[in-house]
Structures are given as structure tokens and as C-alpha cells.
Amino acid sequence: MTAALSMSGISKAFPGVRALDNVDFDCLPGEVHAICGENGAGKSTLMKILGGSYRPDAGTIQLAGTTVHFTHPRQAAEAGISIIHQELSLLPHRTVAENIFMGREIARRGLLDKAAMRRKAAQLLGRIGAEIDPQALVSSLSIAMQQLVEIAKALLLDARIIVMDEPTAALDERGSRTLLTLVQNLRREGVSIVYISHRMPEVMAIADRITILKDGKKVWTRPRDAAPVGEIVRAMVGRDLDDFYPAPPSSPPGAALLAVQDGTNAAVQDVAFTVRAGEIVGVAGLEDSGKGALAQALVGDAPFSSGTITLRGKPVTLRAPRQATAAGIGYLPGDRKREGLALHQSVRDNALLTLRSMAGLLARPQGGAFASNVIDGKLREMDVRAADFGQEIGTLSGGNQQKAIIVRWLAQASDILVFVEPTRGIDIAAKAAIYETMRSFADSGRGIVVVSSDMPELIGVADRILVMHRGRISGELPRGASEEDIMHLALGLADQPHREVHA
Amino acid sequence: MTTVPLPSSRRAAGIALNAGLVIFVVLYAAIALLQPNYLEPGLFMNFLRRAAPLLILACGQLYVILTGGFDLSMGAVATLVVLAASILINGDPDATWAVIGTLYVMGIAVGLVNGLVVAFLKVPSIITTLGTMLLVNGLALAWSGGAARGDLPDNFRNLGRLVWRGVPVIGTLPLAVVVIAGFVALAWWGLNGTVYGKRALAVGDNPRAAELAGTPVAVTRILAFVVSAVSAVTAGILLGGFSGVSVNAGEGLELQAIAACVIGGAQLLGGRGSIWSAVFGALSLFALFTLLNILGLPQALRDSIQGLILIAAVGASMWRSRKRN
Ligand SMILES: Nc1ncnc2c1ncn2[C@@H]1O[C@H](COP(=O)(O)OP(=O)(O)OP(=O)(O)O)[C@@H](O)[C@H]1O
Ligand SMILES: [Mg+2]
Numbered sequence: 030m031t032a033a034l035s036m037s038g039i040s041k042a043f044p045g046v047r048a049l050d051n052v053d054f055d056c057l058p059g060e061v062h063a064i065c066g067e068n069g070a071g072k073s074t075l076m077k078i079l080g081g082s083y084r085p086d087a088g089t090i091q092l093a094g095t096t097v098h099f100t101h102p103r104q105a106a107e108a109g110i111s112i113i114h115q116e117l118s119l120l121p122h123r124t125v126a127e128n129i130f131m132g133r134e135i136a137r138r139g140l141l142d143k144a145a146m147r148r149k150a151a152q153l154l155g156r157i158g159a160e161i162d163p164q165a166l167v168s169s170l171s172i173a174m175q176q177l178v179e180i181a182k183a184l185l186l187d188a189r190i191i192v193m194d195e196p197t198a199a200l201d202e203r204g205s206r207t208l209l210t211l212v213q214n215l216r217r218e219g220v221s222i223v224y225i226s227h228r229m230p231e232v233m234a235i236a237d238r239i240t241i242l243k244d245g246k247k248v249w250t251r252p253r254d255a256a257p258v259g260e261i262v263r264a265m266v267g268r269d270l271d272d273f274y275p276a277p278p279s280s281p282p283g284a285a286l287l288a289v290q291d292g293t294n295a296a297v298q299d300v301a302f303t304v305r306a307g308e309i310v311g312v313a314g315l316e317d318s319g320k321g322a323l324a325q326a327l328v329g330d331a332p333f334s335s336g337t338i339t340l341r342g343k344p345v346t347l348r349a350p351r352q353a354t355a356a357g358i359g360y361l362p363g364d365r366k367r368e369g370l371a372l373h374q375s376v377r378d379n380a381l382l383t384l385r386s387m388a389g390l391l392a393r394p395q396g397g398a399f400a401s402n403v404i405d406g407k408l409r410e411m412d413v414r415a416a417d418f419g420q421e422i423g424t425l426s427g428g429n430q431q432k433a434i435i436v437r438w439l440a441q442a443s444d445i446l447v448f449v450e451p452t453r454g455i456d457i458a459a460k461a462a463i464y465e466t467m468r469s470f471a472d473s474g475r476g477i478v479v480v481s482s483d484m485p486e487l488i489g490v491a492d493r494i495l496v497m498h499r500g501r502i503s504g505e506l507p508r509g510a511s512e513e514d515i516m517h518l519a520l521g522l523a524d525q526p527h528r529e530v531h532a
Numbered sequence: 533m534t535t536v537p538l539p540s541s542r543r544a545a546g547i548a549l550n551a552g553l554v555i556f557v558v559l560y561a562a563i564a565l566l567q568p569n570y571l572e573p574g575l576f577m578n579f580l581r582r583a584a585p586l587l588i589l590a591c592g593q594l595y596v597i598l599t600g601g602f603d604l605s606m607g608a609v610a611t612l613v614v615l616a617a618s619i620l621i622n623g624d625p626d627a628t629w630a631v632i633g634t635l636y637v638m639g640i641a642v643g644l645v646n647g648l649v650v651a652f653l654k655v656p657s658i659i660t661t662l663g664t665m666l667l668v669n670g671l672a673l674a675w676s677g678g679a680a681r682g683d684l685p686d687n688f689r690n691l692g693r694l695v696w697r698g699v700p701v702i703g704t705l706p707l708a709v710v711v712i713a714g715f716v717a718l719a720w721w722g723l724n725g726t727v728y729g730k731r732a733l734a735v736g737d738n739p740r741a742a743e744l745a746g747t748p749v750a751v752t753r754i755l756a757f758v759v760s761a762v763s764a765v766t767a768g769i770l771l772g773g774f775s776g777v778s779v780n781a782g783e784g785l786e787l788q789a790i791a792a793c794v795i796g797g798a799q800l801l802g803g804r805g806s807i808w809s810a811v812f813g814a815l816s817l818f819a820l821f822t823l824l825n826i827l828g829l830p831q832a833l834r835d836s837i838q839g840l841i842l843i844a845a846v847g848a849s850m851w852r853s854r855k856r857n
């Protein structure tokens with residue numbers, strides 16, 4: 030069988046890094062080929078070359094045996110390649126349907142046929158199980174929903190090759206399962222799928238073959254059966270990764286740091302919980318459960334309209350993120366590109382943003398704690414990989430951007446950190462490092478609220494898990510809960526006997 | 533991710549700096565070719581003196597541009613300053629210093645209004661400052677009765693006009709050049725000597741991310757408009773010195789200031805640029821005007837060329853930023 034796609038000898042250098050070094054990659058019709066590798070290994074770069082966004086320094090691309098040279102993403106799209114990029118690229122002020130049909134509008138007698146586009150958009154969204162109104166503005170959608178719109182957009186093209194660059198990073202359990210089913214269906218239709226993910230269980234579930242990239246070089250390509258998870262991790266990271274999750278704390282949690290009572294606003298109702306010193310409290314729930322809104326309320330971004338927040342026993346009002354920061358609550362937002370990064374500023378400036386924002390106006394920007402060597406040390410400690418911390422953060426790989434923002438909050442000595450999807454797009458070794466960092470942050474007598482759609486992550490790292498359903502906390506689970514326990518509460522089945530879920 | 537030698541970490545900023553500087557050097561060389569005496573220190577100092585208002589305006593405008601906005605009201609503020617000075621001083625040299633204080637208070641008030649409306653009512657800055665531009669212009673004209681009235685005393689006009697002679701090395705030193713040096717130094721310090729500059733860049737780059745990181749976004753924006761207004765008052769005072777009282781003293785200067793920043797490499801809509809973008813951009817633009825003047829182009833044509841340059845500079849800036857993304 031001729032490969033649907035075959036890339037050979039691909040190399041690409043950026044100022045300061047060799048992102049790809051003589052990489053071969055191919056994908057058969059009806060095959061799911063997964064690419065695994067650490068942050069910055071070159072996965073997205075390889076796919077951007079395939080999609081015509083970057084031109085390779087060397088190497089050739091063949092589609093079904095014919096050599097192609099793309100100089101523009103449009104050419105790749107016309108050749109039947111559809112790419113769902115890691116960083117979402119929808120236009121926020123346009124509707125969902127307009128975004129899906131961007132550049133491929135349906136016209137009738139020279140006029141846009143909006144009704145037809147809406148119908149087709151609804152149909153595509155239905156196919157991936159997304160309940161999204163085609164006329165909604167993209168800016169009103171959560172990041173997970175935007176991800177689904179991107180996928181619908183890719184399906185519009187009837188592509189022969191679909192690349193998914195971390196498609197589930199933003200999705201909750203339900204969304205991920207739907208997506209995996211969709212991938213299976215596409216494969217049955219003979220579509221070739223390149224699948225990039227840091228989530229090992231997913232890769233093991235759907236990949237036919239797996240390719241490992243490390244430092245821009247291909248390590249190996251193997252059929253899934255010949256690639257146990259341990260081998261994959263060793264090839265990616267270069268060593269074994271034994272204790273992935275940190276050990277639970279040895280001493281019981283201390284005094285209450287943060288207490289919320291009757292917290293209510295448009296998105297959440299009657300939320301009440303406490304975070305004690307030394308504790309990591311997980312928040313689980315489906316996409317629309319209000320778990321994101323809870324985080325926003327804690328940091329004053331979308332405050333509670335009624336209810337009280339108490340910090341170390343003192344009631345506080347948090348009406349703006351700056352107030353929360355000043356009160357000692359830090360926030361790692363879930364949407365890195367839109368809410369976390371100043372893309373054109375340097376890695377250093379991004380990491381220093383909060384410190385500089387909380388300092389006196391006349392403080393020198395490079396003085397004392399803001400000095401390059403101090404922040405560089407912290408960035409290196411977090412293993413942020415960049416050729417130079419003076420380079421724009423937008424040029425870093427997704428995972429390294431995330432680590433840099435975590436450094437921002439570690440540098441600002443907060444008491445409570447509210448982390449939303451802290452390991453979104455982060456490789457497995459870096460995940461372990463971040464969990465370790467979170468644990469030692471908590472062990473030093475501070476607290477963390479971690480909101481995540483990654484259930485294994487919550488189970489592994491949280492001391493307690495609050496599960497949300499329709500804006501309320503539907504239950505609380507101690508350490509050692511199972512995914513089924515969480516799902517049970519997340520689906521709002523708390524009042525029914527446990528058995529029914531598994532039946 | 534093998535590390536290979538890196539040209540320089542500050543390459544991007546370096547290029548931006550050099551673009552404005554290179555354009556200026558080229559244009560000034562062209563001037564000198566036509567009129568060799570422009571190479572004499574005296575004429576160069578005179579060139580700087582005449583470029584002073586634009587240069588100072590560009591420095592103020594840069595603050596607003598970095599935070600992602602525009603200030604279209606600065607030309608109107610400069611006009612107001614000239615007219616208000618002549619009316620308030622009313623021929624009494626002893627009143628000069630008090631009046632200058634009053635002018636700054638008036639300017640800061642306009643800047644505060646701009647900033648407050650943009651930051652809290654979330655009106656786009658281009659609309660807000662267009663509004664204050666019309667408002668300030670109208671008030672100034674109404675106050676002066678629609679025509680230039682009175683004269684400015686010498687001690688006021690000297691701020692723009694005075695030239696010290698017999699200065700070692702450079703021969704002559706206009707007071708306006710000292711004012712430029714002081715103003716640029718202050719503007720540089722604001723952006724590079726305090727955390728303000730980094731905050732402004734972050735706000736211009738991604739206001740939402742900055743807000744969530746604890747940056748005082750509103751205060752940062754308001755301050756930028758205040759700095760811009762202060763620069764407009766300073767420029768207005770110098771203008772009054774050069775050319776006396778006129779009802780269109782500051783006309784069109786806001787667009788020139790924006791063009792200057794962009795020519796110097798600052799990015800419209802924020803997030804990129806340095807004080808040198810404003811300085812060398814303004815010098816380039818003024819050199820171009822001088823060149824057109826020497827070539828003997830009529831005023832009307834010079835206005836069209838200025839419009840052309842503005843579109844070209846802004847277009848190029850937009851194109852550059854799109855190419856980057
Ligand atoms: N436009 C760019 N300019 C400079 N360097 C870049 C650019 N794009 C990517 N790089 C560098 O190339 C390397 C590979 O990046 P890439 O985004 O392909 O990694 P990745 O494998 O997708 O990582 P992640 O899992 O974090 O998404 C990184 O070191 C990155 O910093
Ligand atoms: Mg990537």
C-alpha cells in the first residue's frame with residue numbers, strides 16, 4: 030500500500046534551535062499514527078511544515094507518491110490536508126458558522142448563502158457530538174467548545190489527511206471520548222490521521238503506530254503492540270519515570286487558609302468549601318459544570334454576587350484579579366494564549382509580569398528580584414527550555430510557555446494558587462515536575478485549588494476532590510477515589526445508587 | 533532542540549532602532565547634498581530646534597501606542613496651549629510661569645478625561661480622542677473668539693526661540709534642544725527606568741492576560757494618556773515660541789506624531805516599540821519635510837505627501853505584524 034503521506038529527511042532550524050533534524054515520517058490510508066515527544070521536541074513544527082505554514086530547510090513531502098512543495102497553507106488544504114493546530118486560531122468576533130466557512134463560503138448567485146452555511150455547520154457540529162449554536166460568537170465559547178469548532182472546520186474539507194495537534198488538551202472526559210470515537214470513524218473511512226498527544230492512555234487506545242521525537246530527531250517508529258508505555262516514556266524522556274505523582278503529605282493539613290461560603294453568581298450556586306494549609310484541593314466536573322467559573326470567582330475575575338470568602342479567617346472582597354493577587358491568590362488561567370501570555374514579550378518579561386505589576390510604580394524593571402539572573406534561575410529550575418530567555422515567548426513550544434507562566438506565580442509568593450488545567454499540553458516528564466512543584470508549594474504551608482478535566486491528574490495529585498455539576502458542588506471525594514466515582518458525581522447521579530452508572 | 537549560535541537576543545529591538553536611525557541618516561544626507569551648510573553644527577542645531585515639537589509629541593504618543601491606543605487630541609491640546617497662553621498672559625511677562633503651570637494642569641485634565649473614558653467606559657481610544665480633539669479645538673476657538681488674539685511676551689517665546697551662542701564645540705545651543713534632551717531623558721526613564729514600561733508593553737500586547745496577572749491595566753492606560761497630554765503641552769509651549777499665536781498652531785500634529793512612531797518601528801495596536809522609535813521616527817519625518825521644503829514643493833503637495841507617508845508607514849507596520857503571526 031502506498032503511504033498517503035510520506036515525509037523524508039525533514040530538517041528545520043530556528044534562530045538558536047534545530048527544531049527538526051532529518052526526520053522521516055509516513056502515514057498509511059486509514060491509519061492513526063501518533064507522534065509523542067517532550068515539549069519542544071518538534072512535533073508541531075513537523076506538522077506546520079506539512080501544512081505549509083513553515084518551509085523545511087531540507088527534505089521532501091510526498092502525498093500518495095507524488096512530491097509536493099507547499100508555500101502557503103491554502104495549497105496544503107487544497108491537497109487534502111487538514112490541520113487542527115495546537116493553538117486555536119478562530120476569529121473571536123465572528124460566529125461559529127462564519128469561522129467554519131472562513132475562506133470557503135457557500136455562495137449562491139454571488140451572494141453568501143448564510144442559511145446553507147448554518148445548516149452545514151450544524152450538521153458538522155452534530156457529527157462530532159458538539160452542542161454548539163452555529164450562530165454563537167466564538168468569543169462566547171469555552172476553549173473546549175472552540176476546540177470542537179476547529180475540528181468541525183477541519184471536517185468541512187473532506188480531507189484525506191487530518192492532523193490533530195493535542196486535540197483533547199482542552200476537552201473533558203466526555204468530549205475526549207466523543208473525539209476518540211470520531212477518530213475511529215474517520216479511520217474506517219480511510220482517512221489518515223496524525224495524532225499528537227501527551228496523554229498516554231489515549232495514544233495507546235487509538236494509535237496504530239507510534240513515532241517518538243526527541244530533540245528534533247526521530248527515535249523510532251513502531252506498531253503500538255511493540256511499544257509499551259514504559260518504552261515510550263523512556264524514549265521520550267531518556268530515562269525511566271517511576272513515581273509520576275508525588276507522595277501524599279505525611280502530616281495532616283493545617284489551619285484553614287481559604288473558606289468560601291454560599292458563593293453564588295450567574296454560573297455557580299451555593300458553593301462552600303475550605304482549603305487548608307498544605308492542601309491541594311481538586312475541582313472536577315464536565316465542561317459546563319461551573320468549575321471554570323468557580324476559579325474565576327476565587328480570583329475576582331467573575332466575582333461571586335453573594336456569599337463570603339475568608340482568607341486566614343478574615344473576610345475579603347475580591348472584585349478584580351489585582352485585588353486577589355494583592356490578597357495572595359494567584360491564577361493560572363486555562364486559556365494560555367488568550368489569558369496567560371503576552372506573546373510578543375520575552376519569556377523573562379512574561380515570567381516577571383506579576384512581580385512587576387505588584388511592585389511600586391517607580392521600581393526599577395531590572396532591579397533586585399527582577400534581575401535577569403534571578404528570574405533565569407527560576408525559569409531553569411522549572412526546566413523552561415528556550416535558546417534564550419530574551420526571546421519572544423510566542424516562539425516557545427506550548428508546554429514551555431505553560432511552564433513560564435507557572436514560574437510567574439511561583440515568583441510572586443502567593444498563599445493560594447488557583448490552577449486551571451495546569452498541565453494542558455505539557456509533556457509527561459514536565460508534568461511530573463509540575464506535580465512535584467505543586468506538592469512542595471503546598472507542603473510549605475500554602476494551598477492550591479486545581480481545576481482540571483484530566484481525571485487521572487486530579488486523582489494523582491489532589492488531597493481532596495470537589496466535583497461540580499450544573500453550578501453546584503455535587504460531592505466531595507477523599508484521596509483514592511476512582512474515575513467512576515468522579516464521573517458519577519459529575520453526571521449528577523449522586524442521588525441515585527452507585528450501581529446504575531456501571532450497568 | 534540542539535542549540536546553535538544565536539545572532540543576538542536583542543535582534544528584533546535592534547532592527548527597529550536602526551530602521552528609524554537609518555532612514556534619518558539617509559534623508560539628512562540627501563538634505564546635506566542639496567544644501568551642504570546643513571552639516572554645520574549651527575544648522576543642525578537649528579534643525580533639531582524646529583523638529584523639537586514633533587519629537588516631543590512623538591515621545592508622548594509612543595506611550596499611548598505601546599498600550600495599544602491612539603491619542604488624536606494632542607494637536608488640539610497644543611493649539612489650546614498657544615491660544616490660552618496668549619489670552620491668560622495678556623502681555624504681562626510676570627504671569628508667564630504661573631500660566632505655564634495652568635497650561636500643564638489643563639493638559640493633564642484632558643489626558644485624564646481621555647484615559648478615564650478609554651479605561652472605564654471602554655470606548656476605543658481612536659473615538660475617545662477624536663471626541664476630545666473636537667471638544668478642545670472648539671473650546672479653544674470659542675475662548676479666543678475665533679482669531680488669534682494678543683501676543684506672547686518674550687520670556688514665554690524664548691522657550692522655543694532662545695539660542696545661546698558661543699557654546700564650545702557646537703557653537704550654538706538652542707534652549708529647545710535642551711528641552712528635547714530633558715524630555716527624551718524623562719520619557720526614556722519612564723519606560724526603561726521604572727516598571728511602567730514593561731506594564732505598558734504587556735497591556736498593549738494582551739490586556740486580558742495582563743489584567744489576570746495583576747497588572748493595573750486602567751491606571752497604566754490612564755497614565756499613558758496623561759504623559760501624552762503633558763508632551764502636547766510642552767510641544768505647544770515651544771510652538772508658541774517659534775511661530776507666535778495662531779489658531780491652527782497644532783493642526784495635524786497628532787497624525788505626524790503617530791506616523792513618526794510607526795516609522796521608527798513601534799507597532800500600532802501595541803506591544804512593541806521603544807523611545808528610540810519615537811525619537812528617530814520624528815527626526816526622519818521632519819527631515820523628510822525639510823527635504824520637500826528645500827525641493828520647493830508647494831504646501832498643498834507636501835500635505836498630500838504627508839498623507840501618503842502616513843498610510844505607507846501604517847500599512848507597512850500592519851503588514852509586518854501580520855507576517856509575524
Ligand atoms: N517560530 C519559531 N521561532 C523560533 N523558534 C521556534 C519557532 N517555532 C518553534 N520553535 C522552536 O522549535 C522547537 C520545537 O517546537 P515545537 O513547537 O515543534 O515543539 P512541540 O514538540 O510541538 O512541543 P509541545 O509539546 O510543547 O507543543 C522548540 O524549541 C521551539 O522553541
Ligand atoms: Mg506543539
